[in-house]
Amino acid sequence: MCWTWAFSRDTGSRSAITHPRRRACRPLFSERVGREETPVVPPDAVAGWDERHTAEAYACFTHLFPMYTNTSRDLVERAELRGSRLVVDLCGGTGVTAGAALAVLPSRARVISLDASAAMQEVGRRSLHDTRLSWVTARAEDVARHVGEGADAVVCNSAIWKTDTMATFTAVRSVLRPGGRFVFNIGGGFAGVTHPDEEAARTGPSLSALIQDVAVRDYGYVPPRKTRARPKLPLEVVRAQLRAAGFRVLEAGVVAHHGTMAEKRAWLSIPIFAQPEGDLTYEQRMEILRKAYALVAPGQVTVTSWLVVVAQAAG
Numbered sequence: 610m611c612w613t614w615a616f617s618r619d620t621g622s623r624s625a626i627t628h629p630r631r632r633a634c635r636p637l638f639s640e641r642v643g644r645e646e647t648p649v650v651p652p653d654a655v656a657g658w659d660e661r662h663t664a665e666a667y668a669c670f671t672h673l674f675p676m677y678t679n680t681s682r683d684l685v686e687r688a689e690l691r692g693s694r695l696v697v698d699l700c701g702g703t704g705v706t707a708g709a710a711l712a713v714l715p716s717r718a719r720v721i722s723l724d725a726s727a728a729m730q731e732v733g734r735r736s737l738h739d740t741r742l743s744w745v746t747a748r749a750e751d752v753a754r755h756v757g758e759g760a761d762a763v764v765c766n767s768a769i770w771k772t773d774t775m776a777t778f779t780a781v782r783s784v785l786r787p788g789g790r791f792v793f794n795i796g797g798g799f800a801g802v803t804h805p806d807e808e809a810a811r812t813g814p815s816l817s818a819l820i821q822d823v824a825v826r827d828y829g830y831v832p833p834r835k836t837r838a839r840p841k842l843p844l845e846v847v848r849a850q851l852r853a854a855g856f857r858v859l860e861a862g863v864v865a866h867h868g869t870m871a872e873k874r875a876w877l878s879i880p881i882f883a884q885p886e887g888d889l890t891y892e893q894r895m896e897i898l899r900k901a902y903a904l905v906a907p908g909q910v911t912v913t914s915w916l917v918v919v920a921q922a923a924g
């Protein structure tokens with residue numbers, strides 16, 4: 610089975626597949642990626658990004674489904690980039706956010722897309738061609754070693770909680786000009802926030818819950834004991850760390866991304882996000898996903914919450 614099946618069949622919303630860059634995904638639909646090549650990924654999404662299959666599947670997902678493009682555009686808008694000369698796309702991955710920034714920046718501007726994963730950037734370089742863009746392979750915490758002072762803005766989409774935030778905030782402050790904006794978002798689960806639309810959309814079990822049920826039923830999977838874990842990066846921690854690093858918070862709020870079960874399935878087929886955690890192969894996870902997905906309506910609306918923070922470098 611090709612691991613990209615989730616992208617190629619029954620997306621539920623054909624109208625979602627309108628991006629011209631989807632052509633870049635075609636090779637992924639072949640059987641070129643063989644079973645023996647399929648990676649076994651760590652259960653979290655912090656480690657494991659520097660891996661070709663994850664990078665290609667991630668890029669394919671972003672070409673076919675709008676979530677990362679929409680969240681990137683939201684950050685770019687809040688960063689108020691018009692007139693900027695230097696913008697840093699932190700944890701830029703395959704360049705989705707850089708692309709959104711380049712779309713609104715003047716011809717003389719520059720964008721540096723910095724990410725720790727060479728594999729993600731390698732895939733990004735293939736589809737994003739713009740002379741204003743340069744790629745730096747480095748950790749976010751080390752951004753000051755690679756970018757001089759005077760950046761007008763730093764944006765970071767869907768990644769900040771994967772970094773050592775205190776170290777990253779301090780490094781970002783040192784590359785921003787006074788008054789420059791630092792705009793990022795945090796997945797709702799990691800920030801401990803839920804948008805009202807997400808609450809309202811919860812009319813039945815989530816795809817993740819169904820995956821767990823199928824894994825228990827068919828694979829003898831033993832789920833980890835539920836604990837009331839504290840969110841990894843709540844707003845009060847973000848505020849305190851930003852203040853300590855020399856920022857002032859201009860804005861913080863919760864936004865919702867509306868998608869479909871089909872989008873969720875495609876996202877869960879990206880190797881690094883495949884569920885459930887534990888001692889299962891990728892093929893087993895995809896089999897479980899297929900069975901779980903059969904229990905939902907592809908077009909059913911799903912909502913993802915994000916905490917969005919706009920900070921400004923103190924003068």
Ligand SMILES: C[S@@+](CC[C@H](N)C(=O)[O-])C[C@H]1O[C@@H](n2cnc3c(N)ncnc32)[C@H](O)[C@@H]1O
Pocket residue numbers: 655658659671677681699700701702703704705706723724725726729747748749750765766767768771772773
């Ligand atoms: C969900 S992807 C987001 C990529 C991109 N911002 C986008 O919107 O498509 C998370 C990215 O964070 C990167 N990442 C995670 N921890 C990092 C760190 N400490 N420094 C730099 N990049 C990191 C990963 O390599 C991966 O490309």
